[in-house]
Amino acid sequence: MAASLSLRAARRLGTPAGRAARQVVRLVPVRWLNLQEYQSKKIMADHGVTVQRFFVADNSQDALEAAKRLKAKEIVLKAQILAGGRGKGSFTSGLKGGVHLTKNPEDVGQLAEQMLGYHLITKQTTKEGVKVRKVMVAEALDIARETYLAILMDRAYNGPIMVGSPQGGMDIEEVAATKPELIFKEPIDIFEGIRQDQAFRMAANIGFKGPQQQKAAEQIQKLYSLFLKVDATQLEVNPFGETPDGQVVCFDAKINFDDNAEFRQKEIFSQDDVSETDPLENEAAKYDLKYIGMDGNIACFVNGAGLAMATCDIIDLHGGKPANFLDLGGGVQEDQVYQAFKLLTADPKVEVILVNIFGGIVNCAIIANGITKASRELKLEMPLVVRLEGTNVNEAKRILRESGLPIASASDLEDAARIAVASVPAK
Ligand code: ADP
Ligand code: MG
Numbered sequence: 146m147a148a149s150l151s152l153r154a155a156r157r158l159g160t161p162a163g164r165a166a167r168q169v170v171r172l173v174p175v176r177w178l179n180l181q182e183y184q185s186k187k188i189m190a191d192h193g194v195t196v197q198r199f200f201v202a203d204n205s206q207d208a209l210e211a212a213k214r215l216k217a218k219e220i221v222l223k224a225q226i227l228a229g230g231r232g233k234g235s236f237t238s239g240l241k242g243g244v245h246l247t248k249n250p251e252d253v254g255q256l257a258e259q260m261l262g263y264h265l266i267t268k269q270t271t272k273e274g275v276k277v278r279k280v281m282v283a284e285a286l287d288i289a290r291e292t293y294l295a296i297l298m299d300r301a302y303n304g305p306i307m308v309g310s311p312q313g314g315m316d317i318e319e320v321a322a323t324k325p326e327l328i329f330k331e332p333i334d335i336f337e338g339i340r341q342d343q344a345f346r347m348a349a350n351i352g353f354k355g356p357q358q359q360k361a362a363e364q365i366q367k368l369y370s371l372f373l374k375v376d377a378t379q380l381e382v383n384p385f386g387e388t389p390d391g392q393v394v395c396f397d398a399k400i401n402f403d404d405n406a407e408f409r410q411k412e413i414f415s416q417d418d419v420s421e422t423d424p425l426e427n428e429a430a431k432y433d434l435k436y437i438g439m440d441g442n443i444a445c446f447v448n449g450a451g452l453a454m455a456t457c458d459i460i461d462l463h464g465g466k467p468a469n470f471l472d473l474g475g476g477v478q479e480d481q482v483y484q485a486f487k488l489l490t491a492d493p494k495v496e497v498i499l500v501n502i503f504g505g506i507v508n509c510a511i512i513a514n515g516i517t518k519a520s521r522e523l524k525l526e527m528p529l530v531v532r533l534e535g536t537n538v539n540e541a542k543r544i545l546r547e548s549g550l551p552i553a554s555a556s557d558l559e560d561a562a563r564i565a566v567a568s569v570p571a572k
Contacts, residue, residue, distance in 0.1 A: 185398040192371040199283035209254035217284035234267035291384035292351040311352035376406030441466020444489040465566035482515020499565040504535030513541035528568035532561035
């Protein structure tokens with residue numbers, strides 16, 4: 146959907162804010178579809194788009210065999226994680242670069258050994274990186290030129306557009322920031338599709354000449370028909386490259402899909418890779434709770450998307466950092482409060498819990514009972530700051546007061562954030 150594009154973009158960046166943002170806006174429990182590069186490339190190959198020959202391996206022995214089987218002049222070994230920037234990333238094994246080229250297939254086993262099972266850290270991942278479970282072993286091709294090509298739903302144009310640049314490759318973000326004149330956009334009429342003259346113009350803009358212009362235009366048309374066919378919201382090929390012998394090849398691929406199309410894209414959605422999703426997020430979903438992990442040390446227990454964002458912001462304003470937040474939603478039961486506390490405190494970084502609940506549909510007394518029960522049963526020892534407001538709040542405050550538990554009651558959100566930040570134990 147066009148409206149969620151920027152959130153998707155943020156999510157690709159893997160930043161806590163990006164992850165929080167997309168989750169908050171989608172209040173209904175959804176599973177986001179994530180495909181690895183090899184899965185996207187398989188779909189592309191099936192649609193006649195030019196990609197290199199490849200195999201996938203989850204252990205170094207298979208990677209080595211695959212490299213031999215390819216019988217290629219040169220081989221490229223690529224760690225499969227959902228974040229980009231792999232080429233310039235580094236592994237916890239010490240290996241530099243998530244994309245390796247070698248002429249000797251015998252090297253592949255050793256290289257794969259230093260990738261599989263280790264975490265790959267790129268500028269799009271957290272500082273812990275992402276565990277590599279699979280590698281792609283592909284035929285490498287000489288690249289004479291790396292360009293950038295994407296097709297995406299764009300809010301400003303209210304429809305699909307093509308974006309291209311003659312300077313693709315690993316530093317496209319920098320090109321966009323420093324040389325915006327090298328980024329070309331071409332709106333696509335959703336009824337007409339990409340016209341021949343548009344495809345040719347884009348091909349020329351990104352530097353393809355002579356027969357290569359024709360080839361690039363053909364690839365662009367095929368990519369667009371694939372984009373429509375699979376209900377993509379974004380399809381990014383970087384590099385969209387040219388070889389010295391004049392082939393036009395898609396060397397990297399990232400496709401995002403419209404979740405609303407799941408019912409008619411069953412085969413694609415069945416490949417969803419959730420292995421990189423925070424296990425706590427998956428656990429929370431079982432209880433109809435929304436959990437988002439972040440980097441700080443203050444756990445936030447809230448209800449509603451807006452309040453979650455406001456709570457994170459106000460903690461930040463007071464010099465603190467949220468560790469996570471858990472959105473309770475409406476119609477809550479005491480047991481969910483207990484599960485929520487269990488999830489929030491499962492993160493070892495948490496040092497303070499801040500409860501910020503506005504009881505509209507939610508009855509504050511139920512929350513208060515849930516909190517006291519959870520504190521006792523989980524033997525919580527960390528500071529707990531509670532701000533409740535709304536339905537049955539006086540009864541709730543009485544329950545907390547008479548519980549005998551060391552709970553700090555706050556009068557409003559500002560006050561709650563201030564106390565929570567002040568309660569973080571000094572290091
Ligand atoms: P990322 O975008 O995550 O860094 P890419 O797949 O774009 O990963 O790979 C990074 C770089 O590695 C590319 O820009 C390109 O220079 C090189 N590369 C990738 N695939 C191949 C290939 N098949 N043959 C030769 N070089 C490649
Ligand atoms: Mg790339």
